[in-house]
Each structure stands twice: as structure tokens, then as C-alpha cells.
Amino acid sequence: MFKSRIDAGNRLATALEEKGCTFDVVLGIPRGGIIPARQIARRFGCPLDVVLAKKVGSPNLPEYAVGAVTPDGEILVHERLQSLWELQREPIQRMTRTVQLELNRQLDLFRNHKKAIPLYGRRALLVDDGIATGFTIKAAILYLKRQGVSYICIAAPVCSRNAYRTLSQAVDDILVLNIPEQMYAVSQFYEDFSSVEDREVIQILSEDEAGR
DSSP: OBSOHHHHHHHHHHHHHHHTOOOSEEEEOTTTTHHHHHHHHHHHTOOEEEOOOEEEEOSSOTTSEEEEEOTTSOEEEOGGGHHHHHHTHHHHHHHHHHHHHHHHHHHHHHTTTOOOOOOTTOEEEEEOSOBSSOHHHHHHHHHHHHTTOSEEEEEEEEBOHHHHHHHHTTSSEEEEEEOOSOOSOGGGGBSOOOOOOHHHHHHHHHHHHHHO
């Protein structure tokens, strides 16, 4: 059990030090992942930024996720929904473009209209406050690879067993503090799992840039 996202971030930072992990940039997954990411970035003296992937719904059932889209417009489709993707490719692509625009608008807001940190050739630490399915994180990983990062490590306080198995094959390294037998929601592993607002993400990134 973690007291808060700050506690989780501090414990992750200690575990990363003990493991001897090295990286050039810390990327938090907003909104909740930005807080443990900040704690790690401070401990290691690394720049902090965000990376984001958003779910894309079915044209007929928008709340039913077909896949996840990243800032460059690429979509990762659920393996079990490949047949739906083939049947409804054009309407799904239209929805994808809409989600991509919203995603980039949100990233621009988080960064306060400043440019993203260049990622080409860098070693990236990808941080979230907990991983349930790992699907959107997998989309983010593929996006980072397309950006030319040289190394990707995932750090999370808690992760489901299935997600851990899948993600460990997709990155260079992964550090998780708790892999429970059963996981229903990330919130069950926190005493305080208060919602994180956009303004807090903006403030954290602004403070990081001012401190560089």
C-alpha cells in the first residue's frame, strides 16, 4: 500500500537507484503518472516531460475502445478487434483524427505551449502511478520507438501480472514494486488516490523547466 503518489515516486526513485538504472529523460503519463515522475526526475536530476496515448472508441459504441492513438496519429488496435478494424477502417480513422487533435491540444496545454523535449537518441524512463491493462502504455511505447529513443524503461508502483508480462517484452527494462495476484483498480493500492487536475500537471512541468 502506498500513502500517496509522492510516496510511490520516492520509493520508485530509491529502487531505481538501488538497481543502478540510468536514463536521460523522465516521461510521466498524465495525469496521475506525472507526480511519481516528478519525484524521480528530481532525485536523478533529469528533465521531465509527458507522453500520452488516448483510447479510440468504436464508431457505433464510442465508449467501447477499439485501440489507442498517439500524438503522431498512429493507432494501436486491440488484437481481438482486428476484424472490426478491417470492417470499419474509414470511420475509425476519422475518429482517430479527432482524438489525435484533442490529445495534442491537451499536451500543448500541459506544456504551457512550449515544445516537447527532443527524444531522438535518448534513454527514456516511462512512469505511471499504476498499470492495469497496459494497453495505452504499449501504444505510448511504440510512439517513443518511432521518435527514435535509444532505450525505454518502465517504472510503476503497481502493475497487473498480465500487463507486466506483456510490457516486459516491449521495453528494455521494467521496474515494478508490487505485482499483485489480483488487481481490480490502481486506486486499491493507495491510501490517497485523489484526482490530479490539469493545472497541477501544468504547474509541475513549469516548475521543472524553471529549475533546469
